[in-house]
Amino acid sequence: MIQRVCNHTALLVVGIAIGAALTAGWHGLTTTPRAHAVATHGADNFAIATGLVDDQIEALYFLDYLTGDLRAAIVNRRNGQFTGYFRYNVLQDFEAIGDPPRFLMVTGMADIPRGSGPTQIGKALIYVAEASSGQVAAYVLPFNSTLNAAGAPQTGTFVRVARGSFRDAFVRDE
Structure with missing residues (x-):
């Protein structure tokens, strides 16, 4: 028993x-926890990078060195198409730069207060530097998650949040 x-x-x-x-x-x-990675690549006249705008949505960022146009495209979760388009010209934020400008671009994470409305600041910072002058500017993307969830198109512009310089003297290539 x-x-x-x-x-x-x-x-x-x-x-x-x-x-x-x-x-x-x-x-x-x-x-295991998820890993979030961003990608950046540049060529002679442009750079592309990726960065989060929301928890599960990335944007593709494109910087044209010749025109100074910074663009973003966002794929919609609902239909798998590009529906978000944003544009800003960065040349206005850089003083006394060489001709042609020598830009670099990378993205980073932003823990900036995002607000409570439907349009919030994206989770990535976009850093653009001009190599000859040493100037750098940081931009964010105002993103409307409600429009994205509905599959509706959205357009807008970037917002510059910071600007500075990492070099005291202008360097000119000979």
Whole structure:
């Protein structure tokens, strides 16, 4: 009789342990955190980069070195098409730069208060630097998640949030 009680107790303990392990796995306690990566690439006359605008949505950023046009395109979650388009000319934010300008562009994460309305600041900062002058500016994208969720098109412009210089003297290529 004692052996039978021990067997039933052992089975009950094993069953509880297996159930707890399955429950923990089901609720995501055993999963690894997601990695978020951005990409940047440049060529002679332009640069492209990616960066988050919302938790699950990235934008593709494009900087044309010749015109100074900074553009963004956002794929819509609902229909898989580009529906968000944004544009801004960065030349107005850089003083006394060479001709042609030598731009660099990267993105970074922004933990800036985003507001509470439908249009919020995107989660990425877009850094644009001019290599000859050492000037740099940071931009954010005002993004309307409601329009994106509805599959509706949206257009707008970037907002410059910071500007500075990392070089004291202008460097001219000879």
